[in-house]
Every structure is written in structure tokens, then in C-alpha cells.
Amino acid sequence: MNIKKITMCAGVAIAASTFIALAGPTSSCGSSSDHASNAKMMNVSYEKADIVDTAVAAGDFTILAKALTEAGLVSALKGDGPFTVFAPTDAAFKKLPKGTLEMLLKPENKDKLIGILTYHVVPGSFEATEVLGSKTLTTLNGQRVDINKDNAQIDGTSIVKTDIKCSNGIIHVIDEVILPESDSILDIATSAGSFNTLAAALEAADLVDALKGDGPFTVFAPTDDAFAALPEGTLDELLKPENKEQLRSILLYHVVKGRVYADQAIEAGEAATLQGGEVEIKKSWGNVKVNDAKVTTPDIEASNGVIHVIDRVILPKS
Numbered sequence: 001m002n003i004k005k006i007t008m009c010a011g012v013a014i015a016a017s018t019f020i021a022l023a024g025p026t027s028s029c030g031s032s033s034d035h036a037s038n039a040k041m042m043n044v045s046y047e048k049a050d051i052v053d054t055a056v057a058a059g060d061f062t063i064l065a066k067a068l069t070e071a072g073l074v075s076a077l078k079g080d081g082p083f084t085v086f087a088p089t090d091a092a093f094k095k096l097p098k099g100t101l102e103m104l105l106k107p108e109n110k111d112k113l114i115g116i117l118t119y120h121v122v123p124g125s126f127e128a129t130e131v132l133g134s135k136t137l138t139t140l141n142g143q144r145v146d147i148n149k150d151n152a153q154i155d156g157t158s159i160v161k162t163d164i165k166c167s168n169g170i171i172h173v174i175d176e177v178i179l180p181e182s183d184s185i186l187d188i189a190t191s192a193g194s195f196n197t198l199a200a201a202l203e204a205a206d207l208v209d210a211l212k213g214d215g216p217f218t219v220f221a222p223t224d225d226a227f228a229a230l231p232e233g234t235l236d237e238l239l240k241p242e243n244k245e246q247l248r249s250i251l252l253y254h255v256v257k258g259r260v261y262a263d264q265a266i267e268a269g270e271a272a273t274l275q276g277g278e279v280e281i282k283k284s285w286g287n288v289k290v291n292d293a294k295v296t297t298p299d300i301e302a303s304n305g306v307i308h309v310i311d312r313v314i315l316p317k318s
Contacts, residue, residue, distance in 0.1 A: 052077050072114075081125070086159070139180075220310045288308075
């Protein structure tokens with residue numbers, strides 16, 4: 001990623017060094033006796049087996065192993081890595097709602113299964129102190145997981161065993177399956193109830209299908225109030241069929257290719273939009289601003305990107 005200009009942010013291809021930078025200050029997690037019991041639990045040569053073989057040898061991850069096989073991810077997690085895996089036990093998988101696991105293991109749901117399993121994997125090797133020293137970590141799924149240092153949790157799920165070191169990474173055991181956001185940008189905006197005008201504008205501009213696609217995209221989403229603040233009559237004019245191209249241009253000026261979180265956007269300082277122009281991104285008086293619009297709610301995860309809510313419509317420079 002160009003440090004001065006964002007043109008793409010593909011979560012599945014971020015270098016391990018990026019994640020090391022995300023780790024931040026360290027903190028303690030677990031005692032040496034915990035780590036000793038982890039090694040004993042594995043019943044393999046400590047740090048000699050890869051992540052998959054280590055998990056299989058443990059005997060508590062048979063469902064995870066089956067899921068990885070069905071998803072075609074075994075060879076990937078036997079690769080060089082390194083990877084950090086937050087591994088749900090068999091008991092964790094059994095906590096899923098009845099029928100969920102069976103549904104996910106069906107061949108027609110392979111993509112959904114891959115999305116969930118890769119949400120449990122972070123590129124790079126992070127010990128517990130590094131994990132708990134981070135606020136978030138970006139997964140192979142592309143979405144971020146939230147870390148709660150005080151409760152030793154990831155996305156609200158407890159980390160029950162730590163620092164099981166393998167030849168190609170490290171395993172931390174969790175007591176529930178963590179689930180990524182499954183709704184698209186458009187689905188989230190529609191269900192929120194405060195983006196009705198944006199939804200209508202996207203439909204008028206024939207951009208609905210595009211923002212329901214794989215992406216990923218970053219959308220700076222103006223609320224209904226933001227659209228209402230436009231000069232009187234402006235919105236009505238834009239929604240007319242003869243002004244479709246102008247409307248498309250304005251809406252695409254709110255979209256950036258890739259999944260760009262607020263901290264990344266601020267660091268870059270500007271971003272190239274799908275409209276072709278660029279937006280300026282900065283932190284001002286404690287607020288994140290995109291051109292003259294304030295980001296009121298940053299980093300809303302979607303299955304195909306991320307949403308930042310803004311308080312006004314931003315217009316391309318003529």
C-alpha cells in the first residue's frame with residue numbers, strides 16, 4: 001500500500017510485518033505452567049509439528065480438522081506461514097445453533113465455511129502477550145477481530161489456552177466459534193434505517209448490484225440527514241433519469257477499492273475513489289474527516305468491505 005495514497009487494501013494479502021506493527025505493546029497472558037500443560041496436551045514434539053498436525057494430535061479439534069478438509073484449507077495451514085490460529089475445540093463447535101455445523105459442511109456452502117475458518121487465522125506468529133497488546137487483528141478473511149485484554153477475549157470469546165507453538169506458527173485455543181460479518185454493505189445500510197436516501201440513490205444510479213458484489217469496498221456512507229442538508233432541490237434533480245451519470249459520479253466518489261479501516265485511512269492521508277478523484281482524509285480535533293465531512297461512526301464491518309458513516313455528502317471536485 002502506498003503510504004500516501006490508498007488504491008487497494010486486500011486483507012488476505014497483507015504482509016506479516018503489517019501485523020507485527022499492529023501488535024503494539026505487550027502484556028502478560030497465562031503462566032509458565034499453563035504453557036507447559038499446553039505442550040503436554042498436544043502430545044507431540046513441541047514446535048516440531050505444523051499447525052494442522054499439532055491440532056489433530058491433540059484430539060480436541062476433530063471437528064476443526066474436518067472443517068478444514070471440507071474447506072480445502074489443510075494444505076494452506078500446513079504451509080510455511082507463519083500463522084496464528086485461534087482454534088475452536090470440538091466443544092466450541094457444538095455450541096453453534098443446531099444444524100449450523102451440518103449446513104456449513106455441505107459442499108454448496110464451502111465459500112461460507114472458508115470465510116468462517118479464515119476468520120480464525122491471522123498472518124504472522126503472535127504470542128499471547130502480543131495478541132492481548134492489540135486492540136484488533138486483521139484475519140485472512142479480511143475482516144478484523146476485536147481483542148479484549150482485560151478479559152482475554154477475541155470477539156467476546158474466551159482464549160482458554162495460549163502459546164501452543166508449532167513449526168509454522170502458533171495456536172491459541174478458544175471456547176466458541178467466532179463468526180465474521182455475513183451481510184453485505186448494502187444489506188447493512190438498508191437494515192440500519194438511516195440510509196434510505198443512499199439506498200434510493202444507489203438504485204437510481206444502478207449501483208446496487210455492484211455494492212452487493214465481492215469487493216471489497218470501503219464506503220463513506222452519508223446518512224439521510226446528510227442528504228437532507230444538500231441545497232434545496234439538489235437531491236430531486238440528481239434522482240431524475242437524465243442526471244443518472246452525475247449521480248453515479250457522486251456516489252462513486254464515496255467508494256474506495258479495498259477494505260480500508262479508519263487508522264489506515266488517516267495514515268495514508270488520501271484515497272483514490274472509484275469515481276476517479278481523490279478524497280482527503282485527516283484527523284482534526286479528535287474527529288476523522290473525509291474532505292469536509294466528519295466520520296461519525298467508523299469501521300462498520302461488512303462481508304464485502306467496511307463502512308464509515310459521514311455527516312454530509314461529499315462532492316467531486318470539478
